[in-house]
Amino acid sequence: MAEGNKCNIPIKLGDFSVIDTEFASIRERFDAEMRKMEEEMAKFRSELMNREANFFETSSSSTSTQSNAGNTALSQRPKQNYVSDINSPLIQEDGDNKVLKLRFDVSQYTPEEIVVKTIDNKLLVHAKHEEKSDTKSVYREYNREFLLPKGVAPESIRSSLSKDGVLTVDAPLPPSLTAAETLIPIAHH
Numbered sequence: 408m409a410e411g412n413k414c415n416i417p418i419k420l421g422d423f424s425v426i427d428t429e430f431a432s433i434r435e436r437f438d439a440e441m442r443k444m445e446e447e448m449a450k451f452r453s454e455l456m457n458r459e460a461n462f463f464e465t466s467s468s469s470t471s472t473q474s475n476a477g478n479t480a481l482s483q484r485p486k487q488n489y490v491s492d493i494n495s496p497l498i499q500e501d502g503d504n505k506v507l508k509l510r511f512d513v514s515q516y517t518p519e520e521i522v523v524k525t526i527d528n529k530l531l532v533h534a535k536h537e538e539k540s541d542t543k544s545v546y547r548e549y550n551r552e553f554l555l556p557k558g559v560a561p562e563s564i565r566s567s568l569s570k571d572g573v574l575t576v577d578a579p580l581p582p583s584l585t586a587a588e589t590l591i592p593i594a595h596h
Contacts, residue, residue, distance in 0.1 A: 411527035414561035418574070420518055421567050498580065507556065507578040514572025515547055521568070523576060525561040529554055530576065556580060 499508050509530070513521055516534040524531050534549040558581035566576045 412525075412561070414525045414564075416523040416525065416561075416564050416566050416576070418518060418521060418523055419565065419567040421569055501577075501579070504582075505580045507559070507580055509553060509576045509578075511549075511551055511574040511576070512572065513549060513568070513574045516549065516572075518568055521574065523566045523574070525555070525564065528557065528559070530564070530578070532574065532576070 497507055497509065498505050500506075511532050513532070513534050516536050520536050521532070521534045524533075530553040532549070532551040532553075534547075536545065536547040538545040555578060559578050560581075564576060564578045566574060568574050
């Protein structure tokens, strides 16, 4: 099988704990995500109630027309990809730039057993542990694949392994993905 462009990503060992460094902001991020979810649920509930009210107010012949219009509106709504959504919890601010930050629990593996690499636009994390003795055999394997957003440069990806076994992979996002806000001029007639 022919493979695409490969890039091995070195793992930087750190004398830090992800739990210690991240605990301070976990509560704020959790609360912010809960607020977003509650807002989305309120919007959904409102849309559902409006649709239900419209359904019962109209006659059966016009009900099917409105029902189809409602389905069209739903199907025209853009599907969100959690990576392309710049407000994703996987995407964090890094100064003026944004970084895709992925974490993997590889605490059951030694640093020598872990490989992080890219093939084309896929990030691959692989770890393998084998141990054999006269009385037992142990075999563990860990595989994760993550599709990277378009434009992420494999050579810019960094990874680090905390002392508590959490592998963090940082992939700087290209400026085209981070430019989420564009001012549109208003023409006055």
